[in-house]
Amino acid sequence: MRIELAFERPPPFMTGRxxxxxxxxPISDRVPRWPSKEGADASWRELEKCGASKRMRLGDLVVNTALSRPSxxxxxxxxxxxxxxxLVPLEYVHCSTGHLPHYLDAFALSPTYYDPFLPTPQIIYLDFAPWAQQAMASVRLAYERRDHTTTSGARISAKRYLHVGGIEVKPGDRAAPxxxxxxxxxxxxxxxxxxxxxxxxxHGDAARAIMGPWEVVRERSMLGSLWLRLIPESQ
Known part of the structure; x- marks a missing residue:
């Protein structure tokens, strides 16, 4: 049985993604470089021509296929x-593979919205203002044990201290379901x-909360529970 070419490619859309x-x-006199304002405007005109612009939602991805070898x-x-x-490009402040722009609160999107398209580390910006008091009250010092192998082959156990906290997102909260x-x-x-x-x-005051970058730690996350690691702004 011959497999049709269309079915050899990944589906263009997956529910929840x-x-x-x-x-x-393409790069031209009108679009001298990419990404650029001119490139974004030209891409938007293409989406308007085919009618896709009217159906787009926050966070949708647009890929320029004219770039033969994008880095x-x-x-x-x-x-x-x-x-x-x-249409805006990814930012490369906290990782070389790109992350969502700093002004986009990822609580507006599903935490798995870009799986598996965006590579790891997956860094997102979040505004915890609606949960400021709950999050502040949960902060505590903890530690975890890690086993290390020395150059001589001996195994030692070391403590790693970290500050941890947590919140519960409930129905009706200002976040995607x-x-x-x-x-x-x-x-x-x-x-x-x-x-x-x-x-x-x-510090527990929603009006003073700061939206900042967090890394999604997939190996510690599970169904109904997501683990995030704070990324310092200076990093």
Whole structure:
């Protein structure tokens, strides 16, 4: 039996995942470089021509297939309707493979929205203002044991201190429904780590909470529980 070519490719859309729309915007006099304002505008015009622009939702992905050998994820744009050009590139502040822009609160999207498209580490920006008091009250110092093998072959057990906390996202909270459940939070077990974590929670005051970057720790996450590691702004 001959397999049709269309079925040899991954499906363009999966339920609960970000749809990937493809445009063809080559480098030219009108689009001198990519990513750029001109490239975003040209991509948006292509989406308007085919009618896709009317159906797009926050976080949808647009891929420029005209770039023959893109490095990392530079060929990807994200639909953010509240910015001027609507299509924005990934940022590369905290990892070389790209992450969501700093002004996009990932609580508006499913935590698995970009699986498996975006590579690890998956870094997202979150605003914990609605849970500021709950998160602040949960912060505590903890430790975990890790086994290490020395150069001589001996195995030793060492403690690693960290500050941990957590919140519960309930129905009706300001988050996408897929966030419902427990969120565990981790920061370095130093004074600076605690200060950074408490600052994200506004020290319990929602008006002072700061939206910042967190890394999704998949190996510690499970069904109904997501583990996040604080990424310092200076990192």
């Amino acid at each position: 970000a749809p990937i729309l493809r445009v063809f915007v 990392n994820t530079e060929h990807v744009l994200i639909f953010v309707p509240f910015v001027q050009h609507k 897929e966030w419902r459940g427990m969120i565990s939070l981790e920061a370095e077990g130093t004074a600076e780590g605690r200060q950074a974590m408490e600052a994200r929670f506004g």
